[in-house]
Amino acid sequence: GFYGPFGGAFIPEMLIPNIENLKKNYLKVIHSETFKKEFKSLLQDYAGRPTPLYYASRLSKKYNSHIWLKREDLTHTGSHKINNTIGQILLAREMGKKRIIAETGAGQHGVATATVCALAGLECIVYMGEIDIKRQAPNVARMKMLGAEVRAATSGSRTLKDATNEAIRDWIAHPTETYYLIGSVVGPHPYPDLVARLQSIISEESKQQFREKTGNEFPDYVVACVGGGSNAAGSFYHFLEHPQVKLIGAEAAGMGLSSGKTAASMALGETGIIHGSMTYLMQTDDGQITEPYSISAGLDYPGVGPLHAWLNKSGRAKYLSVTDKEALQAALLLTREEGIIPALESAHALAALNQMEIKPDDNVIITISGRGDKDMQTFMDQLNLV
Numbered sequence: 239g240f241y242g243p244f245g246g247a248f249i250p251e252m253l254i255p256n257i258e259n260l261k262k263n264y265l266k267v268i269h270s271e272t273f274k275k276e277f278k279s280l281l282q283d284y285a286g287r288p289t290p291l292y293y294a295s296r297l298s299k300k301y302n303s304h305i306w307l308k309r310e311d312l313t314h315t316g317s318h319k320i321n322n323t324i325g326q327i328l329l330a331r332e333m334g335k336k337r338i339i340a341e342t343g344a345g346q347h348g349v350a351t352a353t354v355c356a357l358a359g360l361e362c363i364v365y366m367g368e369i370d371i372k373r374q375a376p377n378v379a380r381m382k383m384l385g386a387e388v389r390a391a392t393s394g395s396r397t398l399k400d401a402t403n404e405a406i407r408d409w410i411a412h413p414t415e416t417y418y419l420i421g422s423v424v425g426p427h428p429y430p431d432l433v434a435r436l437q438s439i440i441s442e443e444s445k446q447q448f449r450e451k452t453g454n455e456f457p458d459y460v461v462a463c464v465g466g467g468s469n470a471a472g473s474f475y476h477f478l479e480h481p482q483v484k485l486i487g488a489e490a491a492g493m494g495l496s497s498g499k500t501a502a503s504m505a506l507g508e509t510g511i512i513h514g515s516m517t518y519l520m521q522t523d524d525g526q527i528t529e530p531y532s533i534s535a536g537l538d539y540p541g542v543g544p545l546h547a548w549l550n551k552s553g554r555a556k557y558l559s560v561t562d563k564e565a566l567q568a569a570l571l572l573t574r575e576e577g578i579i580p581a582l583e584s585a586h587a588l589a590a591l592n593q594m595e596i597k598p599d600d601n602v603i604i605t606i607s608g609r610g611d612k613d614m615q616t617f618m619d620q621l622n623l624v
């Protein structure tokens with residue numbers, strides 16, 4: 239479970255039986271014919287896959303290159319999170335679990351978890367930072383309507399990191415009947431690998447769609463935003479072995495790298511352990527986790543998945559950092575040029591275009607990881623849209 243020096247499972251003793259059990263089961267289950275059949279049919283008939291690979295012609299003119307948008311915003315519940323929760327709910331059911339817990343920041347993972355719990359008739363408890371409960375209120379309402387119990391995390395920065403802490407504490411307290419449905423490529427092995435495999439459907443589709451639509455073998459760039467890193471892991475996955483495809487991750491610089499209010503774990507982080515995984519994270523001199531900040535709840539996390547720590551260190555992928563303002567401007571640009579309102583998280587990937595030297599005939603695939611409905615209050619406030 240290692241990506242170079244990163245990854246592993248650095249967990250408290252009390253979690254070892256759960257993690258061992260998951261490690262023993264996950265590959266057997268996700269490689270079984272019954273799982274693959276059910277996973278594929280739910281992705282298609284329930285989540286609405288394949289998602290379009292849309293040629294953004296007005297945006298392409300603006301950037302004088304070829305911009306393709308992978309539309310994860312068009313899945314059921316409105317983000318890539320549903321790919322992961324469908325896979326993990328099938329795994330949880332296979333493992334005989336009745337009680338599902340999850341963490342959420344933007345609320346997209348929380349909604350996607352509550353959705354598959356309703357589908358499977360399982361109990362659902364979602365931990366969410368108090369700050370995020372306020373700034374992603376529409377998603378809290380959706381979780382409750384879907385029958386989930388939303389529990390506020392009131393420690394620390396009261397955002398994603400703290401919700402994750404609370405979920406892990408719950409899991410330690412209720413080990414046998416509970417399945418922890420993690421929302422990104424973070425946490426102890428096997429979670430980063432499991433979630434990357436489930437999200438790899440994104441590039442399984444985009445690789446084929448790109449070839450069909452252009453006759454070219456590969457795009458020049460694949461760009462995705464990075465919170466924990468799951469939509470990026472899925473977007474990169476089937477291109478990892480092809481170095482002619484440049485991989486760009488966009489993380490949240492918040493108010494700026496030197497502002498002290500940022501979530502740019504790659505740019506500012508150092509090697510350390512967070513939520514059971516050896517990776518990069520923003521930390522104080524004595525190794526305490528630095529409180530992160532981002533306008534976008536889904537990127538407001540001080541760490542990053544170990545896969546990305548490795549891709550960064552090995553040079554296989556490049557990570558750019560995008561400020562709140564740059565993301566807001568990119569969201570408005572996409573909305574005005576293509577009539578698509580992206581999630582604030584996805585807007586960071588779009589803004590990365592301004593930091594890339596793309597050539598006129600370059601093909602760039604950008605993952606729109608989610609839709610902007612949940613962010614409308616922030617857009618109204620920040621973009622003075624009366």
Ligand SMILES: CC/C=C(/N=C/c1c(COP(=O)(O)O)cnc(C)c1O)C(=O)O
Pocket residue numbers: 317318319341342343344345346347348398420421422423463464465466467468469470535536537581583584607608609
């Ligand atoms: C698991 C915690 C992250 C959440 N969301 C993260 C997120 C992200 C960042 O998460 P990753 O793809 O895992 O880096 C990107 N796009 C959208 C629309 C998101 O909602 C959530 O709770 O909804």
